[in-house]
Amino acid sequence: MTPQHMQMRLDKWLWAARFFKTRAMAKKAIEGGKVHCDGERVKVSKQIRVGMRLTLPQGWDSIEVEVMALSEQRRGAPEAQLLYQETPESREQREKGAEQRSLARQALQPPKHRPDKKDRRAIHRFQRQSTDA
Template sequence: METVRLDKWLWAARFFKTRALAKKAIEGGKVHYNGARAKTSKAVEMGALIKVPQGWDVWEVEVVALADQRRGAPEARELYRETPESQARRTREAEQRRLANQAFQQPPRRPDKKQRRELQRLQRQQGED
């Protein structure tokens, strides 16, 4: 295989469910090819660095192989290699999100009718002051 379009490669590597979603991300400036914004039809080369957003995370991967057909997930993982910096950043950010979620205490349940009335009474009193 000589050349593969960037949107096709991202789809084949299973970063996006459809080529349309890959195209939308590329055109929106979310995907960076060798540190710069790229067009959808950019030809992917071996050894290129691509930054791809995935939910809360941003993957930085090096192209190891080319493919224009979508295969199974194990085969798709063989198309790229994630950089060590990207792995460290993703684990660090995931840990920060986990700790932030632990700090947030959700109430055990919704207030019942009596508690709602008390809350409303308190809010009215604060509004009068």
């Protein structure tokens, strides 16, 4: 790498690494305090270098990545994934959160059928008992 590529703007790197669709979206997330660099809130023009750790939103979760390389250009997803590496702690926490959301979604599923006459009578009986008590 040439000396001029040893560091670059945070918003441009986030765009090139395909975390955000546009630089404007990356800028908005940074200004909103959603992106942290080495545990601190940063500005859009923050110069990042290889080895820095970034924490940023990814869907329902927040992921922590280490900057492995810099790129001025936005390329395909396989090449963009070479620019960073997710930390093992972040991956474990993300998988745990996904499992909890899956369990919660299963618990809140509606019944598989509409109540028939027998079920409705049981529901009415239960409602009367709860209002009488």
